[in-house]
Amino acid sequence: MVRITDPLIIALYLLLSQGVHATPQDNLPHIRVCGDAIDWPPYTYVQDNEVQGYDVDVLNRALTDQGVSYDLTMTSWSRCLRGAKNGEFDLAMSSSYNSQRDVDYLYTDWYYTITPHYVYSTKQFPDGLNISNVQDLKRYKLCGNHGYNYDDFTLDSIKRVGNSINDVLQKVRQGECDVYLSWEEILEGNKTVWGIQHIYPPLVSIAVPNMEPHRFYMLISRQLAEKSQLKSLLDDQLKHLREELN
DSSP states (O other): OOOOOOHHHHHHHHHHHHOOOOOOOTTOOOEEEEEEOSSOTTTSEEETTEEESHHHHHHHHHTGGGTOOEEEEEEOHHHHHHHHHHTSOSEEEEEOOOHHHHHHEEEOOOOEEEOEEEEEETTTOTTOOOOSSGGGGGGSOEEEETTOOOGGGTOSOEEEEESSHHHHHHHHHTTSOSEEEEEHHHHHHHHHHHOOOOOOTTEEEEEOTTOOOEEEEEEEETTOTTHHHHHHHHHHHHHHHHHHHO
16 A cells, blocks of 8 residues: 555545445445546555555545445546546546536545645756746746646646656656646655656756645536536535544
8 A cells, every 4th residue: 555644644544444334325326437547646546456545545435435336447537537528437536626627527525635846957957946936937848747737837838748757757857848847745656656756866846835735626427417416425525524634
């Protein structure tokens, strides 16, 4: 299992492991869930042919413990989104917010936050970057991953240049990108879960100053007949989790 050091996630794991059993949700069908198979530990990842991570613990608490069965398919994020939109999947895990997704899907309440980071090369910028807030990043060539939503960064000119973290970091090393936008917990999760150390000299990863953590949600397919009931159940369970932490 993944080793988590963040106190909030540790507390959530303890709560989730206890389980809260409620009246079975007889009005909900078997739920088909999808997640991103690439670069999203510690929240969802595949290890030894088994899906693991925080998302799985949340699903077990919010669905299984409430009498709702589910299966989880790990695939590309673009296919997961497409499948949830057209009804192939009923629920997509670990999504940030943007207005178009709000049209295409039904958002649940948020269930975790992650810390926005920017990555650059000291070979290209030996004196570092002068960043006091996220808008200062506009001066640089910004890059990200295909299919990822960067709306929370509130930046317009982000070029998608790779499918994986390593793909984009190679562009940074080669000088094709000045900055890679990512999140601390995802970079750390890759190291903790898979032993992949993405950030090493000349690369540096720094938290974006004066920026709130980014919230993540689940996306419910609007093609699911019981979408409102599923949202009500999930929102209720996620609310209970937050209340138990307070």
